[in-house]
Amino acid sequence: MTAVLEVEALDAGYGPVPVLRDVAFSVPAGTVAAVLGANGAGKTTLLRTLSGLLRPTGGRIRYAGEDLRGVRVEHLVRRGLAHVPEGRGVVTELTVAENLRLGGLWRRDRADARRARDEVYALFPALADRRDHLGHQLSGGERQMLAIGRALIARPRLLLLDEPSLGLAPRVTAQIMALLRRLCDEQGLTVLLVEQNVRTALAVADQGIVMSLGRVVTAAPAARLRDDDRLRHAYLGF
Amino acid sequence: MERFWFLTFDGLAAGAVYAAFALALVLIWRAARVVNFAQGAMAVATAYVGYAVAGATGSYWLGLAAAVLSGLALGALVERVLMRFVGTAGPLNQVIVALGLVLLIQAVLGMVFGNGYRPAATPFDTDALTVGGVAALSPYDLWVLGAALAVVVLLALLFTRTPVGLRMRAAAFAPEVSRLLGVSVGRMLTLGWALAAGVGALAGMLVVPTGLGLHPHAMDLVFVVAFTAAVVGGLDSPVGAVVGGLLVGLILSYVTGYLGPDTTPLAVLVLLLAVLLVRPGGLFSAARARHV
Numbered sequence: 001m002t003a004v005l006e007v008e009a010l011d012a013g014y015g016p017v018p019v020l021r022d023v024a025f026s027v028p029a030g031t032v033a034a035v036l037g038a039n040g041a042g043k044t045t046l047l048r049t050l051s052g053l054l055r056p057t058g059g060r061i062r063y064a065g066e067d068l069r070g071v072r073v074e075h076l077v078r079r080g081l082a083h084v085p086e087g088r089g090v091v092t093e094l095t096v097a098e099n100l101r102l103g104g105l106w107r108r109d110r111a112d113a114r115r116a117r118d119e120v121y122a123l124f125p126a127l128a129d130r131r132d133h134l135g136h137q138l139s140g141g142e143r144q145m146l147a148i149g150r151a152l153i154a155r156p157r158l159l160l161l162d163e164p165s166l167g168l169a170p171r172v173t174a175q176i177m178a179l180l181r182r183l184c185d186e187q188g189l190t191v192l193l194v195e196q197n198v199r200t201a202l203a204v205a206d207q208g209i210v211m212s213l214g215r216v217v218t219a220a221p222a223a224r225l226r227d228d229d230r231l232r233h234a235y236l237g238f
Numbered sequence: 239m240e241r242f243w244f245l246t247f248d249g250l251a252a253g254a255v256y257a258a259f260a261l262a263l264v265l266i267w268r269a270a271r272v273v274n275f276a277q278g279a280m281a282v283a284t285a286y287v288g289y290a291v292a293g294a295t296g297s298y299w300l301g302l303a304a305a306v307l308s309g310l311a312l313g314a315l316v317e318r319v320l321m322r323f324v325g326t327a328g329p330l331n332q333v334i335v336a337l338g339l340v341l342l343i344q345a346v347l348g349m350v351f352g353n354g355y356r357p358a359a360t361p362f363d364t365d366a367l368t369v370g371g372v373a374a375l376s377p378y379d380l381w382v383l384g385a386a387l388a389v390v391v392l393l394a395l396l397f398t399r400t401p402v403g404l405r406m407r408a409a410a411f412a413p414e415v416s417r418l419l420g421v422s423v424g425r426m427l428t429l430g431w432a433l434a435a436g437v438g439a440l441a442g443m444l445v446v447p448t449g450l451g452l453h454p455h456a457m458d459l460v461f462v463v464a465f466t467a468a469v470v471g472g473l474d475s476p477v478g479a480v481v482g483g484l485l486v487g488l489i490l491s492y493v494t495g496y497l498g499p500d501t502t503p504l505a506v507l508v509l510l511l512a513v514l515l516v517r518p519g520g521l522f523s524a525a526r527a528r529h530v
Contacts, residue, residue: 051418077420085415093411094404102408105401106420150419 004190010059012049034205041211043194051083080157089147092135103150120149141172177204245495251379253487254386259441259464260479262434269430276339278461281442284309298361313435347454355451466510472520
């Protein structure tokens with residue numbers, strides 16, 4: 001299976017403070033990889049570096065076989081790399097419909113952008129009912145659905161998701177995870193998921209990437225991390 | 239009563255220009271979180287260009303087009319070569335640079351065109367028409383009112399009905415998310431400055447003939463009034479800028495008419511102070527606190 005994302009010896013940080021050190025892993029096409037680890041392990045920094053918001057200080061990021069160095073952030077979505085940032089992905093001053101329109105503005109294929117929008121409304125009927133509401137009038141779950149739905153309008157190959165379960169009811173989280181699984185299995189989407197909620201993440205993921213203090217301490221099939229007591233105790237603390 | 243109506247019409251015509259100028263301030267505030275203190279000076283510079291072209295070609299309309307075009311270019315230039323490289327670490331940095339730009343523009347205009355007042359031609363008659371025995375608006379006032387309202391409507395359409403308007407709003411509210419969605423935020427910022435300066439140039443062309451004429455400092459008081467109007471409306475709100483502009487125009491017209499023109503500058507500052515004391519967020523401020 002070809003890897004959509006390959007990370008080698010990646011270093012990154014904020015100013016003089018290094019956060020990521022020598023990070024390496026790869027994510028095969030059509031799979032879900034979950035990045036796990038405690039607060040401050042560097043999970044969000046990793047996603048921000050992958051989508052170009054943060055410049056790496058060393059190492060390589062290969063996406064679909066291409067080196068991403070020097071590619072501008074605003075061009076990544078055109079290549080099929082979508083990033084839903086933590087907590088504040090929705091532009092709260094815009095309506096639901098405007099947020100979704102924004103997600104497809106760069107697309108040349110206007111008809112398909114509209115079709116993708118209708119699919120999002122079908123996927124999340126709650127959004128269709130509230131399309132003229134402003135972002136800040138939505139509940140946490142609706143915002144998360146909107147942020148994910150808006151990313152899907154790009155018809156991405158790789159979806160970077162930061163803490164999609166944050167502040168959501170378990171039922172909504174389960175719904176979103178099931179959706180991700182389905183998109184991977186049916187449409188070949190590849191997902192890199194950052195999660196605090198380890199059980200939820202391992203239930204949906206194919207691969208678990210455990211980080212601690214800016215390093216990858218282990219990358220293993222999710223089933224092994226789930227079932228091997230020794231690994232689970234050592235790296236995930238339960 | 240006749241005088242009251244006259245002052246009301248006069249105030250609305252002046253207020254329409256303040257509204258357009260305040261709108262230009264709001265445009266930049268929303269895009270870059272900066273009050274562009276150089277906007278008055280930039281508008282004067284473009285008005286000089288406009289009237290120079292009008293004088294050379296004999297056509298007011300060509301002059302107006304030249305002023306607006308040079309405004310668009312000047313706004314883009316100021317953002318691209320100046321503001322972009324000023325650190326945004328402190329809100330004062332860009333304000334200081336803008337004030338420096340005021341001094342620079344006014345000095346250069348004085349050197350090139352001289353510091354005297356130059357007459358500015360108007361395309362329409364400035365004598366008030368009398369309607370039913372009441373002196374109301376002059377044809378020029380009607381043109382000013384119409385042009386200012388047209389700008390307001392066009393900007394509203396641009397922002398709410400077009401893809402580029404949606405991009406500009408998104409880039410202003412959430413720059414990082416917008417970049418992830420493929421919006422070139424830097425380009426939107428340049429466009430915001432260009433649009434604002436273009437609107438400012440139009441407002442300058444409209445307002446200069448109503449004063450003493452063209453002069454490097456011709457827009458100084460207009461800027462203060464428009465800034466007050468923008469603050470009255472809440473710096474974040476385009477609707478607020480328009481309502482604030484008309485309101486301030488009316489108030490100043492009554493003050494000038496009933497108390498005398500000497501009190502006008504004082505009245506502006508009193509109004510600004512009152513708004514900042516009573517409702518610092520402006521009349522149209524959202525419920526949430528503004529964090530600068």
